[in-house]
Amino acid sequence: GIQVEQSPPDLILQEGANSTLRCNFSDSVNNLQWFHQNPWGQLINLFYIPSGTKQNGRLSATTVATERYSLLYISSSQTTDSGVYFCAVALGGKLIFGQGTELSVKP
Amino acid sequence: DTEVTQTPKHLVMGMTNKKSLKCEQHMGHRAMYWYKQKAKKPPELMFVYSYEKLSINESVPSRFSPECPNSSLLNLHLHALQPEDSALYLCASSQDYVEGGVNSPLHFGNGTRLTVT
Numbered sequence: 001g002i003q004v005e006q007s008p009p010d011l012i013l014q015e016g017a018n019s020t021l022r023c024n025f026s027d028s029v030n031n032l033q034w035f036h037q038n039p040w041g042q043l044i045n046l047f048y049i050p051s052g053t054k055q056n057g058r059l060s061a062t063t064v065a066t067e068r069y070s071l072l073y074i075s076s077s078q079t080t081d082s083g084v085y086f087c088a089v090a091l092g093g094k095l096i097f098g099q100g101t102e103l104s105v106k107p
Numbered sequence: 108d109t110e111v112t113q114t115p116k117h118l119v120m121g122m123t124n125k126k127s128l129k130c131e132q133h134m135g136h137r138a139m140y141w142y143k144q145k146a147k148k149p150p151e152l153m154f155v156y157s158y159e160k161l162s163i164n165e166s167v168p169s170r171f172s173p174e175c176p177n178s179s180l181l182n183l184h185l186h187a188l189q190p191e192d193s194a195l196y197l198c199a200s201s202q203d204y205v206e207g208g209v210n211s212p213l214h215f216g217n218g219t220r221l222t223v224t
Contacts, residue, residue, distance in 0.1 A: 033212060041195055041218050043150070048212040086149055090209040093163055095140075097149035 002027045002091055004098035012104045013077050021072040021101045023087030030090040032063050032070050037100075038083040046072070046085075077105045110134050111216035113198050119222045122188060128219045130181040130198030138204030139181040140213065141173060142197040150197055156181060157204040188223045195220050 003026040013019055023032070031050035037043045047054050047061040049070065054061055058077075063070040070087055084100040111132045120126050130139065138157045142150035155163035156175040164173075170192075172184040181198055195218045202211040 030210065035215075041220070043197060043215040043218075045212045045214055088213075093155070093204075093209070094152055094165075095209045095213060096152075100149055 002029070002089065002096060004087065004089055004096055006085075006087055006098040006101050008101060009099065010102045010104075012106065015077060015079060015105055015107050017077050017105075018073070018075045019077060019103070021074070021085055021103075023070045023072070023098055025068050025070075025089050027068070027091065029065070032065075032090070033088045033095065034061055034070070034072050035086045035088065035097075036081075036083055037086065043086075074103075077103075079105045079107055081105050111198055111200055111214050113196075113216035113219050115219060116217065117220045117222075119224060120185065120188065121224055122190070124188075125184070125186045127185065128183040128196055128198075128221075130183075130216055131179055132200040132214070133179060134200065134202075134214070135178075136200035136202050136214075137178055138201045138209075138211075139175060140199040140201075141181070141183055142199060142215075144195040144197060144218075154183075155204065162204065185221075188221075190223050193222045 005024045007022045034046040049061050049063045051065045058075045060073045082105050086100045088095045088097045114129045141153040144150045153167045154173045159175045170187050174182040197218045198216045199213045
């Protein structure tokens, strides 16, 4: 089956720092989505991004489908950005999640 | 606030109990999903409903029984669960669903934390 790999697995940042999270996938996919799960378990859809670049405030995402990867940029990080970031790829009627990147932003 | 509402937020049940998880969305979405998430793991797909019909069952044990009474509601009936079924159960919806791929953003509810004793 398809492999969805996220890196890094863990990341600790000082408030105000920038970061880049990566998602690699092993097969062609229909689309890709990024999610943020906060420490209380709430899972929020950040981006639906089959290809190209999108921006939403301090967050932006880029997917290069032909090279099978996607990047999530977080600028000027805040403590509320802490949690787990998942990428998920759509294939065969299913949305398949990567293992996630656990981000901790320190004040 | 999430537009997908799940009840209850927490549930503790014994192995002989019968309980139900409920999910409701009013976004006019025609696809609804159940996911299971264990601690420190990604969500795992259980069921997909498209236009109120079951499209995918990921070989889920029969002690989990899904039901989609209408396009806004999704239930998960639980019976004779095992302690290893303790997890966060997440409901999601999307605008549409076609064979061969999810083709719109998924929106998740806040989940039900289930403990089986």
